Amino acid sequence: MIKIRQHLEKDIPYRVKWLGNSNVNKFIGDELGQKTNLQKEKMWFSNYKKTKNKKFFTICDNSKPIGLIGLSNISKSNKNADLFIIIGEDDYRGKGIGKIAMKWIIDYGFIKQKLHKINLGVIKDNISAIKLYKSLGFIIEGEMKDEIFYKGKFYDFLSMAIFNRNKNKDKK
Numbered sequence: 142m143i144k145i146r147q148h149l150e151k152d153i154p155y156r157v158k159w160l161g162n163s164n165v166n167k168f169i170g171d172e173l174g175q176k177t178n179l180q181k182e183k184m185w186f187s188n189y190k191k192t193k194n195k196k197f198f199t200i201c202d203n204s205k206p207i208g209l210i211g212l213s214n215i216s217k218s219n220k221n222a223d224l225f226i227i228i229g230e231d232d233y234r235g236k237g238i239g240k241i242a243m244k245w246i247i248d249y250g251f252i253k254q255k256l257h258k259i260n261l262g263v264i265k266d267n268i269s270a271i272k273l274y275k276s277l278g279f280i281i282e283g284e285m286k287d288e289i290f291y292k293g294k295f296y297d298f299l300s301m302a303i304f305n306r307n308k309n310k311d312k313k
């Protein structure tokens with residue numbers, strides 16, 4: 142059973158494993174394929190604990206951590222945020238778990254955080270991710286040509302967003 146809980150200090154070694162996994166990091170980060178280590182992730186976590194506009198969660202198969210999902214740059218004034226997701230364990234991708242976790246974080250963003258809009262960025266070659274985002278109602282807002290350079294090739298980058306269309310949302 143898929144469970145989503147707070148992202149905790151004990152998850153730091155999983156961050157190192159997942160963010161260092163080439164099946165994952167070929168699609169994420171400012172520079173694709175970037176490596177990480179325990180020290181960098183401990184630093185990330187200690188900054189995370191001090192940051193109010195970031196909310197991260199660990200995706201678990203029962204008690205086994207398998208991925209990470211979260212919102213960054215949560216803006217109370219603009220009512221928007223940036224979404225990030227990885228299914229870090231290779232055996233768990235392509236099984237519908239990303240979709241479950243995405244639905245959960247969208248509800249969290251729109252209901253708990255009272256957001257109007259959730260943004261994300263994705264490499265145009267990340268076919269399964271884009272398919273997933275579109276199936277949930279994300280639209281493409283922009284396309285940056287040759288934005289990312291990785292292993293001798295340029296990649297296009299898409300800005301996608303989903304809007305909270307609940308008409309009653311601003312009445313509360």
Ligand SMILES: CC(C)(COP(=O)(O)OP(=O)(O)OC[C@H]1O[C@@H](n2cnc3c(N)ncnc32)[C@H](O)[C@@H]1OP(=O)(O)O)[C@@H](O)C(=O)NCCC(=O)NCCS
Binds near residue numbers: 166268273
């Ligand atoms: C992108 C990611 C989060 C999606 O999570 P997931 O659990 O693998 O995705 P799901 O199983 O929920 O599938 C989502 C959709 O993509 C489709 N899909 C899954 N794997 C696919 C593949 N290899 N090729 C084409 N489509 C695929 C599924 O059919 C599903 O569509 P459907 O709902 O119409 O059936 C996950 O694959 C991942 O972490 N990838 C590496 C890191 C990454 O790319 N993160 C996102 C950065 S923007």
